[in-house]
Amino acid sequence: MRSGAGLLTLILVLVSPACSRSSDSLPTDSGPEASVAVPAAADDFEFTEEEESVGRGEAIAETACAGCHALGAADESPHPDAPPLRLLSQTIDLDTLEARFADGSISDHPDMPDWQFEQIDAAGLVDYLKSVQSGPAE
Numbered sequence: 001m002r003s004g005a006g007l008l009t010l011i012l013v014l015v016s017p018a019c020s021r022s023s024d025s026l027p028t029d030s031g032p033e034a035s036v037a038v039p040a041a042a043d044d045f046e047f048t049e050e051e052e053s054v055g056r057g058e059a060i061a062e063t064a065c066a067g068c069h070a071l072g073a074a075d076e077s078p079h080p081d082a083p084p085l086r087l088l089s090q091t092i093d094l095d096t097l098e099a100r101f102a103d104g105s106i107s108d109h110p111d112m113p114d115w116q117f118e119q120i121d122a123a124g125l126v127d128y129l130k131s132v133q134s135g136p137a138e
């Protein structure tokens with residue numbers, strides 16, 4: 001019986017483009033997928049300051065860190081010695097990281113660059129790093 005009802009719905013869905021105005025009154029037993037989400041214009045979204053900061057930090061990480069550190073939720077780092085950024089909170093205190101970026105004391109590893117972080121948004125970068133941690137909280 002369920003498959004019969006499903007088939008009927010399928011037929012209605014297939015037929016509905018011909019009279020799309022009436023589709024609002026179709027049975028909606030097929031769940032949320034049945035309603036088409038209309039993408040809002042970018043201007044419709046308002047970002048909090050924190051979200052903007054995370055977004056800037058992510059952009060920095062993509063250009064400045066992704067060459068060595070994994071940025072994703074499960075990928076391996078391109079550089080074998082560089083920890084995935086999602087795991088940084090397991091070994092370092094992210095609350096001190098902004099200051100360490102500023103004075104260049106992050107890692108003694110020869111491959112880990114020291115940046116002139118006054119030129120980039122270290123606070124945004126740290127906000128981003130905090131947002132991607134998958135290990136235990138700092």
Ligand code: HEC
Pocket residue numbers: 060061064065066067068069079081082083088091092106107108109111112113125
């Ligand atoms: C050229 C390669 C390279 C780039 C680019 C790079 N790193 Fe690293 N990073 C490393 C290596 C290698 C280590 C050393 C891991 C170790 O000390 O065992 C490291 C270590 C670190 C550590 C210390 C981790 C710990 O547990 O002590 C932090 C924090 C870090 N990187 C953050 C960043 C951030 C943020 C960026 C981008 C802004 C970045 N790195 C870009 C190679 C790189």
